[in-house]
Amino acid sequence: xxxxxxxxxxxxxxxxxxxxxxxxxxxxxxxxxxxxxxxxxxxxxxxxxxxxxxxxxxxxxxxxxxxxxxxxxxxxxxxxxxxxxxxxxxxxxxxxxxxxxxxxxxxxxxx
Amino acid sequence: xxxxxxxxxxxxxxxxxxxxxxxxxxxxxxxxxxxxxxxxxxxxxxxxxxxxxxxxxxxxxxxxxxxxxxxxxxxxxxxxxxxxxxxxxxxxxxxxxxxxxxxxxxxxxxxx
Numbered sequence: 275x276x277x278x279x280x281x282x283x284x285x286x287x288x289x290x291x292x293x294x295x296x297x298x299x300x301x302x303x304x305x306x307x308x309x310x311x312x313x314x315x316x317x318x319x320x321x322x323x324x325x326x327x328x329x330x331x332x333x334x335x336x337x338x339x340x341x342x343x344x345x346x347x348x349x350x351x352x353x354x355x356x357x358x359x360x361x362x363x364x365x366x367x368x369x370x371x372x373x374x375x376x377x378x379x380x381x382x383x384x385x
Numbered sequence: 386x387x388x389x390x391x392x393x394x395x396x397x398x399x400x401x402x403x404x405x406x407x408x409x410x411x412x413x414x415x416x417x418x419x420x421x422x423x424x425x426x427x428x429x430x431x432x433x434x435x436x437x438x439x440x441x442x443x444x445x446x447x448x449x450x451x452x453x454x455x456x457x458x459x460x461x462x463x464x465x466x467x468x469x470x471x472x473x474x475x476x477x478x479x480x481x482x483x484x485x486x487x488x489x490x491x492x493x494x495x496x497x
Binding site: 309330332370373376379 | 389391417419427428
């Protein structure tokens with residue numbers, strides 16, 4: 275099992291550009307999550323999904339969108355990037371109440 | 386507003402000592418509590434989970450939960466320099482989505 279994979283590892287965007295952060299898991303987990311982590315801070319939940327076709331907002335959803343067309347994939351879309359979106363983005367998945375597994379993260383800088 | 390509070394540290398202990406990390410939470414409905422370790426530049430990894438009041442031990446790690454006082458703690462015995470990391474406390478949101486709310490983390494430094 276590859277676990278939770280994320281691409282790209284690093285990205286620099288200009289203000290106003292858009293991009294999609296990719297997340298995939300091969301553990302057949304129904305729950306998937308996107309977090310952002312600013313320097314010296316904990317993780318803030320952006321969006322989550324409880325299964326294919328079902329998504330909902332977390333604590334900090336503004337400026338982001340998600341989709342979940344398959345169990346395996348949960349991409350995060352940034353529209354009109356802003357410097358405030360400079361952060362490290364983590365995708366995570368779990369099967370119900372079991373352990374939550376994190377991907378390696380994407381470090382995004384918006385200039 | 387659901388909140389999880391941790392002292393940001395750094396907590397500095399000598400090698401071989403006991404490190405004590407604390408966390409308080411605001412939602413009385415929370416039932417599941419987790420400690421994650423995060424090395425610099427890496428993703429969080431789960432080291433302990435606890436669901437019932439009392440202590441839970443796993444090797445050098447002991448998690449303690451007191452729901453009445455709304456706090457959870459992590460003790461690391463015989464601390465090693467390799468334990469130097471940021472420790473994140475996480476609490477289940479309390480609904481069926483299994484969302485986790487994270488504290489800002491406590492940085493632990495173990496001095497050789």
